[in-house]
Amino acid sequence: MVRLYDSRKRILVTGGAGFIGSHLVDRLLEQGHEVLCVDNLFTGTKRNIDHLHGHPRFEFMRHDVTLPLYVEVDEIYNLACPASPVHYQHDPVQTTKTSVHGAINMLGLAKRLKCKTFQASTSEVYGDPVVHPQPESYWGNVNPIGPRSCYDEGKRCAETLFFDYHRQHGLEIKVARIFNTYGPRMHHADGRVVSNFIMQALMGEPITLYGDGSQTRSFCYVDDLVDGVIRLMETGPEVCGPINLGNPSEFTIRELAEKVVGMTAAGSELVFRALPEDDPKQRQPDISLARATLGWAPETALEAGLERTVDYFRALLPELSS
Numbered sequence: 001m002v003r004l005y006d007s008r009k010r011i012l013v014t015g016g017a018g019f020i021g022s023h024l025v026d027r028l029l030e031q032g033h034e035v036l037c038v039d040n041l042f043t044g045t046k047r048n049i050d051h052l053h054g055h056p057r058f059e060f061m062r063h064d065v066t067l068p069l070y071v072e073v074d075e076i077y078n079l080a081c082p083a084s085p086v087h088y089q090h091d092p093v094q095t096t097k098t099s100v101h102g103a104i105n106m107l108g109l110a111k112r113l114k115c116k117t118f119q120a121s122t123s124e125v126y127g128d129p130v131v132h133p134q135p136e137s138y139w140g141n142v143n144p145i146g147p148r149s150c151y152d153e154g155k156r157c158a159e160t161l162f163f164d165y166h167r168q169h170g171l172e173i174k175v176a177r178i179f180n181t182y183g184p185r186m187h188h189a190d191g192r193v194v195s196n197f198i199m200q201a202l203m204g205e206p207i208t209l210y211g212d213g214s215q216t217r218s219f220c221y222v223d224d225l226v227d228g229v230i231r232l233m234e235t236g237p238e239v240c241g242p243i244n245l246g247n248p249s250e251f252t253i254r255e256l257a258e259k260v261v262g263m264t265a266a267g268s269e270l271v272f273r274a275l276p277e278d279d280p281k282q283r284q285p286d287i288s289l290a291r292a293t294l295g296w297a298p299e300t301a302l303e304a305g306l307e308r309t310v311d312y313f314r315a316l317l318p319e320l321s322s
């Protein structure tokens, strides 16, 4: 899309070399904006933004959001944070710092620039929910001292900071609670269920299920998610969120494993392991608010999204094994 200079925005995306961030960067560039992608490449990779090398409206800056950032932009999307348990539990103190100090630094920048700021929050703020499906009004059931707490409580504190900057400094904020998202450019070794199952199937290994596989998840395809994120950013100042973004269609983990095996024609057997501590048994978004406020609902069927994800990992395999 060609955009005249006066309607073009300069947009900061933190975590822009990550899975969701890189798709968001692509979409913003397609819309004709300038994008400054800031990432410390902890879980993100240059491969995710390689295709943008030399793009006249794209800039990459290697930077850790726990440190102050001085740039001039019109909007901020704050996505920087490791999102999978294997990565966020690797250095839990750094995970909390990334959420909390990262939010303080981005909000401080937004306050100086008087620009609106998006926060990628998470369904993990609901913890192991006792309300099902989870509406935004549910306050959650979170263990403050467990192995997942660095992520869950870090994200909860970031939400608090966003709403305090809004109340105290009049900052325009947009908080989305993102539920399980999948698609091309997910980290191949993030231990998340979709990438795990696909990698195991493509390598002809048995597929590992934790528990008996009856726990349910909902999976949102990344293109749908990015669409919701941008719609939220485009709302007027009266809309702050939090707004759930996810796919309410539920599947059991076992059903997902069987779909992946069918799609890859791998013939992998399913093996069962003990459930990790604090693993939520059931999680499903209530997206009534997103439907009403943003006119948004996911459109990509699980099969279609899985096919594209399997294709991505299939193409990635030779690179990983070289």
Ligand SMILES: NC(=O)c1ccc[n+]([C@@H]2O[C@H](COP(=O)([O-])OP(=O)(O)OC[C@H]3O[C@@H](n4cnc5c(N)ncnc54)[C@H](O)[C@@H]3O)[C@@H](O)[C@H]2O)c1
Residues within 6 Å of the ligand: 014, 015, 016, 017, 018, 019, 020, 021, 038, 039, 040, 041, 042, 043, 044, 045, 063, 064, 065, 066, 078, 079, 080, 081, 082, 083, 084, 098, 102, 120, 121, 122, 123, 177, 178, 179, 180, 181, 182, 187
């Ligand atoms: N993928 C999901 O299902 C999901 C669900 C809920 C919320 N989210 C949130 O969405 C955001 C993006 O998640 P993702 O799945 O793309 O994960 P990801 O790990 O692929 O992306 C996160 C990016 O942030 C970068 N990063 C991490 N710490 C940083 C730091 N201190 N400074 C600068 N960059 C840093 C990483 O290198 C990576 O590129 C995260 O905030 C995550 O919490 C994701």
